[in-house]
Amino acid sequence: MSNKWNDLIQAADESVLNELPLLRPGSQVEENTSSGGVAESALPLRLWKSTVPVEDSSILFVGKLMLGNHFRAAEVQALYACAVLDDVVSLLSSSVMEVGIAEKLAWCRRRYLKKVLRGNWYYFDTLP
DSSP states (O other): OOHHHHHHHHHHHHHHHHHOGGGSBTBTHHHHTGGGSOOGGGOOOOEETTTEESSOTTSOOOSOOBSSOHHHHHHHHHHHHHHHHTTSSOOOOHHHHHHHHHHHHHHHHHHHGGGGTTSOBOTGGGOO
8 A cells, every 4th residue: 555545545544533532542453453454465545535536437336325214325326427427526635535545445444444455435424
């Protein structure tokens, strides 16, 4: 993983831990994310809104979220993808999107431990 992403995720992780101190070290997170990082084979999905690559907004990925009702999320993502591709929605700057992606990855890793090294797991975040 590049140093840029390591730095972004580390800063986002501190933000998550400041908001939710119960997730601080001493929990299972330490052993599940050994050596402070992720194996290259389990690289996270670095997508803005879990759909748009920061480097190229001409291609979008729909349906990669892990949650209870995939079809509903995929439908909303498809609508968002159409809006992005038709320039109805303006994307934020690359640096702002990268910080948002890092925050999402840090949150997922603390919330779901090793289950979500790819950063696309939201099973409990979608319960009413």
